Amino acid sequence: MSHDGLSKMTKIEVVTSGADSHAVRELFRTAGATGFTSLSGVSGLGHHGYHQGRLLFNDQATLELLITVVGDEKVEPLLAGLRPLLAESSGVMFVSDTYVSRPEYFR
Amino acid sequence: MSHDGLSKMTKIEVVTSGADSHAVRELFRTAGATGFTSLSGVSGLGHHGYHQGRLLFNDQATLELLITVVGDEKVEPLLAGLRPLLAESSGVMFVSDTYVSRPEYFR
Amino acid sequence: MSHDGLSKMTKIEVVTSGADSHAVRELFRTAGATGFTSLSGVSGLGHHGYHQGRLLFNDQATLELLITVVGDEKVEPLLAGLRPLLAESSGVMFVSDTYVSRPEYFR
Numbered sequence: 001m002s003h004d005g006l007s008k009m010t011k012i013e014v015v016t017s018g019a020d021s022h023a024v025r026e027l028f029r030t031a032g033a034t035g036f037t038s039l040s041g042v043s044g045l046g047h048h049g050y051h052q053g054r055l056l057f058n059d060q061a062t063l064e065l066l067i068t069v070v071g072d073e074k075v076e077p078l079l080a081g082l083r084p085l086l087a088e089s090s091g092v093m094f095v096s097d098t099y100v101s102r103p104e105y106f107r
Numbered sequence: 108m109s110h111d112g113l114s115k116m117t118k119i120e121v122v123t124s125g126a127d128s129h130a131v132r133e134l135f136r137t138a139g140a141t142g143f144t145s146l147s148g149v150s151g152l153g154h155h156g157y158h159q160g161r162l163l164f165n166d167q168a169t170l171e172l173l174i175t176v177v178g179d180e181k182v183e184p185l186l187a188g189l190r191p192l193l194a195e196s197s198g199v200m201f202v203s204d205t206y207v208s209r210p211e212y213f214r
Numbered sequence: 215m216s217h218d219g220l221s222k223m224t225k226i227e228v229v230t231s232g233a234d235s236h237a238v239r240e241l242f243r244t245a246g247a248t249g250f251t252s253l254s255g256v257s258g259l260g261h262h263g264y265h266q267g268r269l270l271f272n273d274q275a276t277l278e279l280l281i282t283v284v285g286d287e288k289v290e291p292l293l294a295g296l297r298p299l300l301a302e303s304s305g306v307m308f309v310s311d312t313y314v315s316r317p318e319y320f321r
Contacts, residue, residue, distance in 0.1 A: 005293070006309055015144050035260020037229050039146060039253060039279065046142015065146065069308060079112070083208055094176060095113055095206040099309040101297055122251050146253060153249020172253065186219070190315055201283060202220055202313040 007103035010075045014066045014082065015044060016091035021064045023085055028068045031078040034106055039065040069098060069106050114210035117182045121173045121189065122151060123198035128171045130192055135175045138185040141213055146172040176205060176213045221317035224289045228280045228296065229258060230305035235278045237299055242282045245292040248320055253279040283312060283320050 014024050021038070028036050042063040070078060075095075082093055100106060121131050128145070135143050149170040177185060182202075189200055207213060228238050235252070242250050256277040284292060289309075296307055314320060 004290070011308060011310075033260070035258060037256060037258040037277070037279065040255040040257075041147040042144060043147075044142060044144040046140070063144070065144065069306075076111070079208065086208075092176075092212060093208060094118060095208075096118075096203065096310065101293065101300075101307060101309075105306060148254040149251060150254075151249060151251040153247070170251070172251065183218070186315065193315075199283075199319060200315060201225060202315075203225075203310065 006099035006101055009069050009071055009098055009100050009103065009106055011067065011069050011096045011098040012075075012078060012082070013094045013096070014086070014091055015042065015063050015093075016066065016086070016089060018062060018064055020085070020089040020091060021066060023089075024066050024082070024091070027081045027085060028066070028078070031070075031081055032074045033068040033070050033078065036066055036068040039067070069100060071103065071107050113206035113208055116176050116178055116205055116207050116210065116213055118174065118176050118203045118205040119182075119185060119189075120201045120203070121193070121198055122149065122170050122200075123173065123193070123196060125169060125171055127192070127196040127198060128173060130196075131173050131189070131198070134188045134192060135173070135185070138177075138188055139181045140175040140177050140185065143173055143175040146174070176207060178210065178214050220313035220315055223283050223285055223312055223314050223317065223320055225281065225283050225310045225312040226289075226292060226296075227308045227310070228300070228305055229256065229277050229307075230280065230300070230303060232276060232278055234299070234303040234305060235280060237303075238280050238296070238305070241295045241299060242280070242292070245284075245295055246288045247282040247284050247292065250280055250282040253281070283314060285317065285321050 016024050025036060042065045044063050079095070085091070086093055123131050132143060149172045151170050186202070192198070193200055230238050239250060256279045258277050293309070299305070300307055
């Protein structure tokens with residue numbers, strides 16, 4: 001995809017427990033993200049706890065979805081910080097391409 | 108996009124009525140998805156009902172957004188199951204590339 | 215990515231204040247989008263207000279996430295309408311590739 005006037009950035013979505021959400025937001029900030037979007041009303045199963053054997057299939061955890069968008073140069077530092085945090089907390093992270101119209105908002 | 112240490116997966120997002128959400132989750136499970144994320148507080152218009160002529164433009168339905176991430180080999184079976192279910196229920200599905208750091212969580 | 219039976223479309227996500235949400239939905243409609251999905255329970259920081267110097271880091275705004283999916287020919291008109299609206303309102307927009315199984319729903 002190529003859209004005139006749009007700049008390619010990286011969107012990082014993290015699904016995490018409410019308890020770990022503050023740590024994820026702090027990590028966004030220290031890695032240089034200029035902001036984030038947070039969604040509540042999130043529940044989940046499997047990706048987020050199944051591997052710890054604590055949840056049955058209808059036993060959903062209360063979670064938060066945190067989204068940030070950063071330029072290329074901030075992706076690796078951000079992922080480097082998120083990996084150990086998510087490994088401990090059984091959160092998951094999705095990394096995708098996205099395009100924005102005002103890249104200076106995210107730098 | 109190519110990020111060191113990340114694996115390409117497929118993210119499947121389904122917007123469906125609360126009534127059909129259980130069937131979609133069951134389909135995720137039988138197609139081998141290892142988990143899902145569910146968002147409440149979702150409403151929508153058009154894509155989800157307009158075509159049945161039941162909704163005016165400000166008449167929003169209460170919906171749920173279900174997200175799962177799977178490896179390549181599970182995409183086709185999952186889509187094959189979702190298509191007839193969504194055709195019946197006027198739900199919609201979005202399929203996107205995404206990258207994860209721990210692909211074993213999604214296999 | 216290439217999936218048999220899926221059509222490439224463009225997903226436009228807008229994070230905006232509740233006050234501006236109606237204007238964004240109207241813009242979707244006049245640009246020819248056939249529908250949208252709206253998520254409540256959204257808060258955010260930085261991308262959405264930081265640049266106006268009104269928010270401290272833990273001072274989150276109440277926002278709405280609006281998602282629409284359109285065919286290629288509607289992307290530019292939609293973005294042309296959203297840019298000035300978001301510039302005024304400090305909202306943000308993310309544009310991504312996505313694939314759908316029933317493209318006629320989005321045209």
